[in-house]
Amino acid sequence: MLSSKFLAGVTRRKSFNCHKYSPTFLSTLMLIASEKHMSMSTGVDAFETNHPVTSKSQVYDIAAGKYRKLVEFGSSKSQTHQPPVVRTLNPHICMSSCHYSTQYTDSIATNSQHKLLGNIPKYVKIVEVGPRDGLQNEKDIVPTAVKVELIKMLVNSGLQVVEATSFVSPKWVPQVTIKEAFIHNIIKMSIFCSFNGCQNSKLQLADAKDVIKGIKGISNARFPVLTPNLKGLEAALAAGVKEVAVFAAASESFSRSNINCSIDESLARYRDVASAARKLFIPVRGYISCVVGCPMEGEVHPSKVAYVAEELVKMGCDEISLGDTIGVGTPGSVIPMIEAVKKVVPIEKLAVHFHDTYGQALSNILVSLQMGISVVDSSVSGLGGCPYAKGATGNVATEDVVYMLNGLGVKTNVDLRKLILAGDFIRKHLGRPSESKAATALKKTVFCASKL
Numbered sequence: 001m002l003s004s005k006f007l008a009g010v011t012r013r014k015s016f017n018c019h020k021y022s023p024t025f026l027s028t029l030m031l032i033a034s035e036k037h038m039s040m041s042t043g044v045d046a047f048e049t050n051h052p053v054t055s056k057s058q059v060y061d062i063a064a065g066k067y068r069k070l071v072e073f074g075s076s077k078s079q080t081h082q083p084p085v086v087r088t089l090n091p092h093i094c095m096s097s098c099h100y101s102t103q104y105t106d107s108i109a110t111n112s113q114h115k116l117l118g119n120i121p122k123y124v125k126i127v128e129v130g131p132r133d134g135l136q137n138e139k140d141i142v143p144t145a146v147k148v149e150l151i152k153m154l155v156n157s158g159l160q161v162v163e164a165t166s167f168v169s170p171k172w173v174p175q176v177t178i179k180e181a182f183i184h185n186i187i188k189m190s191i192f193c194s195f196n197g198c199q200n201s202k203l204q205l206a207d208a209k210d211v212i213k214g215i216k217g218i219s220n221a222r223f224p225v226l227t228p229n230l231k232g233l234e235a236a237l238a239a240g241v242k243e244v245a246v247f248a249a250a251s252e253s254f255s256r257s258n259i260n261c262s263i264d265e266s267l268a269r270y271r272d273v274a275s276a277a278r279k280l281f282i283p284v285r286g287y288i289s290c291v292v293g294c295p296m297e298g299e300v301h302p303s304k305v306a307y308v309a310e311e312l313v314k315m316g317c318d319e320i321s322l323g324d325t326i327g328v329g330t331p332g333s334v335i336p337m338i339e340a341v342k343k344v345v346p347i348e349k350l351a352v353h354f355h356d357t358y359g360q361a362l363s364n365i366l367v368s369l370q371m372g373i374s375v376v377d378s379s380v381s382g383l384g385g386c387p388y389a390k391g392a393t394g395n396v397a398t399e400d401v402v403y404m405l406n407g408l409g410v411k412t413n414v415d416l417r418k419l420i421l422a423g424d425f426i427r428k429h430l431g432r433p434s435e436s437k438a439a440t441a442l443k444k445t446v447f448c449a450s451k452l
C-alpha cells in the first residue's frame, strides 16, 4: 500500500526517478494521486525514465493533444551501460506531459491562426449528453445513485451543461416502431433488439424525478432534460428542472417511431411546450434527429432539416441541436446540411450532435466548427446507441472531443484527467471498456513516453 506520506513526498520533489519503479507501480501511484485529488504536477518538473530509447525521443503533451519534442535523450549506443540521461528542454511543458491538463500555451493557440482553422471559435461549449442519451440505451437498468454520481463527476471535470434525464412516458411501448419497421422494409435490422432497446429506454428513464432530486444541490452547472409533451414538461417542472429540450426529427418515419406522431404534429405539440416553458422563463433547446440520414428512409434532404429548425426557432427554442442520430454523416453530407440550416437560423443558435457509428464524428465536428458552430454535444466515454439502427454506436466521446479541442487550442474548461475518471467510473459500472480512443490511449501511454 502506498502511504499518503510517500505520495506527499513525491509531489514535493523537483524530480522523480521513474526508473526506480515498475510501470505498474507508477500507474497505481498516478491513479491514487489523482483519486486523492493530489496534483502530481505541483512539484514534479520532470519524470526520468530508463525505457529503451533511440537517439532522440519525443514526449506526448497531453495538454496540447500532440507530439512535442520536450525531452532529448543521449544516444542509445553510447549509453548501453550507462544510466539514461534525461535533459528537460522546457521543464514547464515537460511537467504537463506527466499529467492531464487542459491548459494550453499561446504558441499552441497561434497554430489555429492557420487559414484552415481561422474560423474555429476560441471557446466551445460542450453539452454532455451521456447521462441521458448515453444511458437511455443501456439494457440493464443503471441505479439512480450511479447516474447521480456520474453527473457529479462530469460537473467536477468542468462540464457546465449536463443533460440529466428525460421525462418521457414510462408506459410507452413502441408497438408502432415494429409496425413501421415492417412497413419500411427494414426487417434486415434487428427488430427484436429495437423493441427491447426501446422498452428498456422507458424503464431506464423512470427515475427521472429522483435523478433531479439527487443533483439538486449542484449550482455550477445546468441540467436540461428532455420533455416530449406538456405532461413531460409539467413533471419536469414539478421535479425542479430549470431547462428543457424538445426533440423533433427531419424524417417522418423516425418521428413516428420515436414519438408516435408526424413531424408537423410534433411541432404543434412542441409549440405548446415551448410557449408554456417560456412563460416561466425556462430555456428550451430543440433537437432535430436524422439530419443527414434515417435508418428507415435513408438520405435526408437538407431542406427538411432547415424546415424543422426554422419552426423550432420560431416557437422560441434558444438552441437547435442537429443530430446525426445514426452516425452516417460525413463532411460531404454535413456541410450542405449546415449550409441549409444557417440560412434560416443564426449560427450562434446551432449545436451539433454526432454519433460515431462510422468513425466520422470528429471530422464532422471539425467542419462544423470551421463553419462557425461553437456548441458540441458529446457523451462521456462514447456511451449510447440508437435502438432503431442495428450497429449504430454511441455519441462521439467527450474525451475525444476535448482532446481534439485542446490540440486546436480551443478552450472548453474541461479537465481531461477528471473527465477520464468519470468515464472510468461509468464504464466500470457497465462492465464494458470505454469507446473513447483518447481516454484509452492516454491511460496506456502516460508513463511510456519512449514508446510514442
Ligand SMILES: CC(C)(COP(=O)([O-])OP(=O)([O-])OC[C@H]1O[C@@H](n2cnc3c(N)ncnc32)[C@H](O)[C@@H]1OP(=O)([O-])[O-])[C@@H](O)C(=O)NCCC(=O)NCCSC(=O)C[C@@](C)(O)CC(=O)[O-]
Binding pocket: 133, 166, 167, 168, 169, 170, 171, 172, 201, 228, 229, 231, 232, 233, 235, 247, 258, 259, 260, 287, 288, 289, 290, 322, 323, 324, 325, 326, 353
Ligand atoms: C411522446 C410519447 C409520450 C408519445 O406516446 P403516445 O403513446 O402517443 O402518448 P399518449 O399521449 O397517447 O400517452 C400514452 C400514455 O403515456 C402517458 N404519457 C404521455 N406522455 C408522458 C410523459 N411525458 N410522462 C409520463 N407519462 C406520459 C399518458 O398519460 C398515457 O398514459 P395512460 O393514459 O395510458 O395511462 C412517447 O412516444 C414517448 O415518450 N417517446 C419518447 C421516446 C424517446 O425517449 N426516445 C429517445 C429520445 S432520443 C432522440 O429522440 C434523439 C436525440 C434527441 O438524442 C438526438 C439524436 O440522437 O439525434
